[in-house]
Amino acid sequence: MATTTVNQNASLASIIERRRESILAEWLREMSGATRRSDLMKESELQGQCGQFLDLLARASGTGTNVQAAAYEPLREMLLDISRVRVQKGFTPRETAMFVFSIKRPLFTAIREAHGKDPVAMAEQMWSTTELLDSLGLYTTEAYLKSREEVIRRQQEDMLELSTPVVKLWEGILALPLIGTLDSARTQVVMESLLEAIVQTNSRVAIIDITGVPTVDTVVAQHLLKTVTAARLMGADCIISGVRPQIAQTIVHLGINLLDVTTKATLSDAFGLAMHRSGFSFIRSDKKEKRDN
Amino acid sequence: MAVVSSEATAVATESDIVTVRRLVREASAKLGFSLVDQTKVVTAASELARNTLIHGKGGEMELITLNGPRVGLRLKFHDHGPGIRDIQLALRDGFTTGSGLGLGLGGAKRLVNEFEINSQPGEGTTVTVTRWK
Ligand SMILES: Nc1ncnc2c1ncn2[C@@H]1O[C@H](COP(=O)(O)OP(=O)(O)OP(=O)(O)O)[C@@H](O)[C@H]1O
Ligand SMILES: [Mg+2]
Numbered sequence: 001m002a003t004t005t006v007n008q009n010a011s012l013a014s015i016i017e018r019r020r021e022s023i024l025a026e027w028l029r030e031m032s033g034a035t036r037r038s039d040l041m042k043e044s045e046l047q048g049q050c051g052q053f054l055d056l057l058a059r060a061s062g063t064g065t066n067v068q069a070a071a072y073e074p075l076r077e078m079l080l081d082i083s084r085v086r087v088q089k090g091f092t093p094r095e096t097a098m099f100v101f102s103i104k105r106p107l108f109t110a111i112r113e114a115h116g117k118d119p120v121a122m123a124e125q126m127w128s129t130t131e132l133l134d135s136l137g138l139y140t141t142e143a144y145l146k147s148r149e150e151v152i153r154r155q156q157e158d159m160l161e162l163s164t165p166v167v168k169l170w171e172g173i174l175a176l177p178l179i180g181t182l183d184s185a186r187t188q189v190v191m192e193s194l195l196e197a198i199v200q201t202n203s204r205v206a207i208i209d210i211t212g213v214p215t216v217d218t219v220v221a222q223h224l225l226k227t228v229t230a231a232r233l234m235g236a237d238c239i240i241s242g243v244r245p246q247i248a249q250t251i252v253h254l255g256i257n258l259l260d261v262t263t264k265a266t267l268s269d270a271f272g273l274a275m276h277r278s279g280f281s282f283i284r285s286d287k288k289e290k291r292d293n
Numbered sequence: 294m295a296v297v298s299s300e301a302t303a304v305a306t307e308s309d310i311v312t313v314r315r316l317v318r319e320a321s322a323k324l325g326f327s328l329v330d331q332t333k334v335v336t337a338a339s340e341l342a343r344n345t346l347i348h349g350k351g352g353e354m355e356l357i358t359l360n361g362p363r364v365g366l367r368l369k370f371h372d373h374g375p376g377i378r379d380i381q382l383a384l385r386d387g388f389t390t391g392s393g394l395g396l397g398l399g400g401a402k403r404l405v406n407e408f409e410i411n412s413q414p415g416e417g418t419t420v421t422v423t424r425w426k
Contacts, residue, residue, distance in 0.1 A: 067383045153308075181311050215332070217312055217339040246332035253333065254340075254400035255386050 010114050010121065012129060015285060016058040019110045024050055026106035031098070040089045048100070049082060065128050067135040083143035089150060096144045100137040104130070166197040173274045174203045174236075175267070179212035182220045191227040198236045205274040206231055209267045211242030221256045228261050237262070237277070241270035297358040304342050304370070305351040313342040313354055320356055321366055324426055334424040335365060337404040341370045341399035341420050347391065349374030349418055365406075365425040373417040380410050 016023065024230040028049055063071040079100070108126060115122035169175050176194045198203045198206055206222065210216065216224075229240040241264040243251075251258060264270040275282070301308055302316060317338040321331045338354070345352045349372025357367040377383045384402065388393035398420075402408040407423035 214318075215335055215339055216398060217336050217343075218394045219343065222394050246329045249329055250332050250336045250404065253403040254336065255396045256394070256400075257405070 010059040010118075010125070011060040012111075012125065015110050015114045016054055016061075016107075020115075022052060023103075023106045023110055024054060024135070026109070027103050030102045030105055030236075049078075050103075052078060053103075061132065063204045065132045065135075067132065067139060071099075074082045077137065080143045083140055083254060084147045087144060089146040093141055093144050097137050100133055100140050104133055106268070135140065166194050166204075168197075168201055169207070169271060170275065170278070170280070172202070172204045172278050173207070173271070174198060174201060174205070175207040175209060175271075177209040177267070180214075181207065182213055182223065187220075187223045191223060191230075194227060195230055195234065198231055199235055204236055205239065205277060206236050207239045207241055207267065207270045207274060209242045209270070210240060210247070211267065213242075216247050216251060218254060219255070221251065221258075225256075225258075239264060239270040239273060241265070241267045243290070294341055295359065295361045297360040299355060299357045301353050301355045303353050304372075306346045309347070310339060310342045310346060312349070314339050316354075316356055317366070317368065320358060321424070324358065324364055324366060326426055327367075327426075329422065330426070333404040334368075334422075337422055340401040341368070341422065342401040344388075345372045345374075345418075346419070347371045352417070359423070363425050365423055367421065367423045370420045371417070372419075376414040376416055376418055377410065377412040378414050380412060383421055384410075 022046075028047065053075070056078060060071045063278060066072070067076065082099060083096055096131050096277075107129060111125050111129065112122060115125065165177075167175050174197055176190070176193070178190065194206060194208070195253070197203070208227065210224075213220065223260070224240060229241075231238045239262045240258070243263045243265060262273070264273060302312060304313060314335050318331060318335050321334050326334065342354060345354070349370075352370065352372030352374070355369040355371070356404065357369070359365045359367055382388055384399050385395075386399045387395045401420075405422040405424045409421045409423075410418065411421075412418040
């Protein structure tokens with residue numbers, strides 16, 4: 001009976017509960033020494049996070065030290081959130097993980113004081129607490145890396161989107177230089193913006209340049225054909241340029257029928273044709289010829 | 294036949310298809326494939342990977358480098374999807390059960406030197422292609 005009471009009083013949960021304020025104060029001090037980034041985050045926000053972490057840790061630790069267990073779900077959720085926000089704010093992975101690791105010293109002080117006369121129990125609890133905090137720290141680092149990958153992926157997508165602008169080459173002539181991978185939802189967006197631009201500028205010829213597209217497979221071809229058909233319905237002719245020899249060969253092997261579509265090897269060939277079709281012609285001025293001679 | 298290296302990669306998302314193309318391009322370039330042959334095998338891989346993802350509900354690609362007596366690249370696309378009931382029909386140009394052009398499978402076959410489909414309805418599909426240097 002007596003032992004149970006002692007154990008109860010010395011559980012991590014009860015230690016945290018009884019000494020919450022001093023642990024919290026020491027933890028915040030610890031962080032201001034190591035990795036506190038007051039330039040990136042307000043003091044009050046950090047205090048709130050620390051308090052919440054302690055409460056969630058106290059609640060979950062009663063059930064064991066397996067951080068994958070359901071009892072730790074709220075705590076994991078919170079660390080995931082913290083990591084995500086810190087990625088956005090520009091914290092380093094170290095600064096993010098230190099949020100968890102810097103609680104060690106204040107918590108160990110509290111454990112040592114709680115166990116005063118029982119070194120075996122103290123050592124045991126320190127060990128299990130270390131394991132627990134290490135797992136939580138690693139979890140935080142993983143969550144941080146995942147969030148950062150997500151951010152990078154999104155940035156890459158954004159960049160691809162930016163790299164496909166519709167440009168007006170001449171009165172009534174548009175060009176869409178496509179760059180990169182074409183088979184995602186983005187293709188749809190790019191093609192739609194071309195159709196929109198055709199209407200807006202009242203263009204009669206649109207050149208789709210695929211020089212920057214490494215692979216033309218059936219999905220890419222299907223997008224191209226759909227766009228050509230839609231443009232035609234709006235009164236504009238499409239020319240596909242940048243069809244390199246290796247791409248021409250694969251298109252033939254795939255059995256894609258581009259016979260109804262005008263294709264050109266280079267953008268400048270396509271532009272020449274577009275000018276011709278629109279009734280423009282080039283004349284080299286005498287002056288220029290003289291200077292060249 | 295000497296297998297120099299073999300590695301598997303997941304085909305579970307749209308971005309995995311991009312990865313497949315990159316891996317196949319790198320491997321074929323390393324083997325010294327001409328630009329035309331690189332483009333052919335990459336395009337075939339793109340078609341088969343997309344079939345694995347869309348029709349096969351995801352799976353994986355095994356990339357095998359063959360060296361001696363002939364140098365080549367062998368790709369195995371494997372899934373546990375619904376399988377193909379009539380392989381001859383699936384290979385026919387223009388046949389599709391989805392919204393594609395129905396050219397992927399037949400096209401991939403024309404882009405490689407060896408082509409084999411193993412498929413059991415309800416079990417899954419394995420498509421193996423080889424392109425020799
Ligand atoms: N891995 C697979 N698992 C199940 N069914 C498949 C698989 N691969 C192909 N098929 C079937 O074969 C048909 C033909 O495939 P194919 O790749 O030629 O055309 P598609 O994928 O429908 O269109 P696309 O021209 O865009 O490739 C598909 O519509 C599908 O029914
Ligand atoms: Mg297909």
